[in-house]
Amino acid sequence: MTTQKIILITGSSRGIGEHVAKHLAAQGHIVYGSSRIIPPDAPKNHISLDVTDSHSCQRAIERILAERGKLDVLINNAGFHLTGAAQETSMEELYAQMELNFFGAVHMIKAVLPLFLEQKSGNIINMSSIGGLLSLPFTSAYNASKFALEGYTEALRLELLPFGIFVSNLEPGYVNSGTIDQSIGRPKMPLPPFAKYREQMHRKMEQDSLKGTSKQEIAEIIEKIIDSKKPKFRYKMGGMAYSLPLMKAIMPQGFFEKTVLNSFQLPTKINF
Numbered sequence: 001m002t003t004q005k006i007i008l009i010t011g012s013s014r015g016i017g018e019h020v021a022k023h024l025a026a027q028g029h030i031v032y033g034s035s036r037i038i039p040p041d042a043p044k045n046h047i048s049l050d051v052t053d054s055h056s057c058q059r060a061i062e063r064i065l066a067e068r069g070k071l072d073v074l075i076n077n078a079g080f081h082l083t084g085a086a087q088e089t090s091m092e093e094l095y096a097q098m099e100l101n102f103f104g105a106v107h108m109i110k111a112v113l114p115l116f117l118e119q120k121s122g123n124i125i126n127m128s129s130i131g132g133l134l135s136l137p138f139t140s141a142y143n144a145s146k147f148a149l150e151g152y153t154e155a156l157r158l159e160l161l162p163f164g165i166f167v168s169n170l171e172p173g174y175v176n177s178g179t180i181d182q183s184i185g186r187p188k189m190p191l192p193p194f195a196k197y198r199e200q201m202h203r204k205m206e207q208d209s210l211k212g213t214s215k216q217e218i219a220e221i222i223e224k225i226i227d228s229k230k231p232k233f234r235y236k237m238g239g240m241a242y243s244l245p246l247m248k249a250i251m252p253q254g255f256f257e258k259t260v261l262n263s264f265q266l267p268t269k270i271n272f
Contacts (some may be wrong), residue, residue, distance in 0.1 A: 032044065082186075087191060122166075
């Protein structure tokens with residue numbers, strides 16, 4: 001480690017966020033974890049924070065500033081993955097997915113940017129996904145939230161570079177988070193034409209996640225970004241994050257669609 005940093009990470013009560021927070025603290029950084037509900041065994045620097053509430057985001061930044069005088073790194077990790085066909089995903093569920101995965105990150109960015117601009121320094125690291133680069137079946141709401149995050153922060157990075165502030169997106173494929181049963185959800189009102197295939201996709205995601213990028217790999221990449229003088233914008237992780245976007249770029253659209261459906265053991269045609 002080069003220099004001790006003051007770090008805030010959202011959604012760190014379990015899974016990836018919890019592991020990253022512990023790893024960075026072990027490297028000597030001062031890490032503020034956060035979640036809507038503080039776990040009983042949470043570290044002393046773990047704070048109550050609801051990223052869907054802009055006032056909660058502002059209070060979190062104010063507390064850290066009052067206690068430490070500065071903040072060096074914001075890690076937007078809070079998120080949720082809804083698995084469901086577009087037609088069986090209600091508007092309420094779509095809004096909730098966007099509110100947490102996209103607007104939650106925006107709320108945090110809006111809260112921290114005045115401080116970073118005053119400091120003329122700071123790192124914003126977003127937990128994005130391969131789902132922000134291309135869409136897969138039965139993940140339309142999740143894809144929408146991550147596409148939005150990618151587009152918003154790509155523009156933001158260009159706006160902030162002259163001020164010495166860096167924005168970076170992590171784009172893993174499957175992640176072995178250890179909490180896959182809690183972080184992937186289903187629609188409340190399933191539709192019969194899609195339910196069978198959605199459940200098949202859901203099981204495939206759970207199985208493949210066990211072989212996905214480890215929490216430790218993600219923690220080490222984030223450590224690398226924090227220590228870098230000029231972090232990149234995109235950090236792809238795992239073979240899937242490299243292979244699928246490349247396949248999409250070079251394959252004819254129809255062939256790529258069949259390849260994706262076949263890879264998830266989904267039908268290319270349904271016989272009624």
